[in-house]
Amino acid sequence: MTSSGSLVVPLASAADVESVGGKGAALGSLARIGIAVPPGFVVTSGGFLAFMDQLDGAGALRAEISALPAADLSAISQVAARVREAIVSWPFMPEVGALVGSAYLALGDDPVDVAVRSSATVEDSAEASFAGLQDTYLGVCGADSVLEHVRRCWASLYNDESVAYRRRLGMPEDGVSMAVVVQRMVSPRAAGVMFTRSPVTGDRSVVAIEGSWGLGSALVSGDVTPDSFVVSKITGEITGRRISAKERLHSFLPNGRGVTVTDTPAARREAASLTDDEIKALADAGRRVEDHYGAAQDIEWAILDGDDPPAERIVLLQSRPETVWAARAAAPVAAPKARPADHVLSHFGKQW
Secondary structure (H helix, E strand, O other): OOOHHHOEEEHHHOOOHHHHHHHHHHHHHHHHOOOOOOOEEEEOHHHHHHHHHHHOOOOHHHHHHHOOOOOOHHHHHHHHHHHHHHHHHOOOOHHHHHHHHHHHHOOOOOOOEEEEEEEEOOOOOOOOOOOOOOOEEEEEEOHHHHHHHHHHHHHHOOOHHHHHHHHHHOOOHHHOOEEEEEEEOOOOOEEEEEEOOOOOOOOOOEEEEEEEEEOOHHHHOOOOOOEEEEEEOOOOOEEEEEOOOOOEEEEEEOOOOEEEEEEOOHHHHOOOOOOHHHHHHHHHHHHHHHHHHOOOEEEEEEEOOOOOOHHHHEEEEEEEEOOHHHHHHHOOOOOOOOOHHHHHHHHHHHHO
């Protein structure tokens, strides 16, 4: 059994993927190298496993998930829905609830608005990406609401898409767990994503940035076509620029009012969401994160309003390995042949 002290850990000390999940480990790692991330804590996988031990002590629910055929989407939907309902209906354990409540109160004067974010222990590797398959909740306010949304994040481990993906990969359910990251909300002037290699061509010499006004949820949800910028890692110059008409605006309203979606003010719709100095500062931050991990990254960012230099207003919300081009680079172009000429003969044999 996991000790009570490890059921909730400060985000800055989150490191072990098996305990804090891919998102928690990445954020903890960024914080430790001096990258600005919103402060918070992680409800570790130990909390989830203790909860599931009470709910499903014999493992019957998880065994039923493991037995699902990967191609039977109807069965996956029915079983996954039953598991999710069981999780959100089961009482929260007092021990974990007290630890979560204390960690939440330590973030600032109650009530504090937070983001509650799933961090599965199997997500965000170079070989597989579970990004977007589990749930995130923005603008959660109050200790009781945080507990409710932690449980919803646990349940989202059994979202239909997540279960189907695991079944296609043949992942054993007994190795699957869920941590939950809880962080103070930020209210950015602009937010988005960046890739430390081109997502279109795979070019490692550039940073590709996409952004829009307000919260990044506008981009993630598809509500806007973002502005796009390309920055050369070699010269630091902005080599590509596309400004889009950003029709919708996702805004965070504090004190438990949550996230609103409105029409973007006319003056901002076709205005660039980032200045050139902000674009270059974001690219520098992306290169620093890539250097830290030694691999191309897919990064979520936000930039705050204010008069400070751009580098001091950047907050990173997530960094994960880039998977599309990494997977292509890892795949062999052709199966090995005994002689070089056999490749040629094989090619022409297909044409004949």
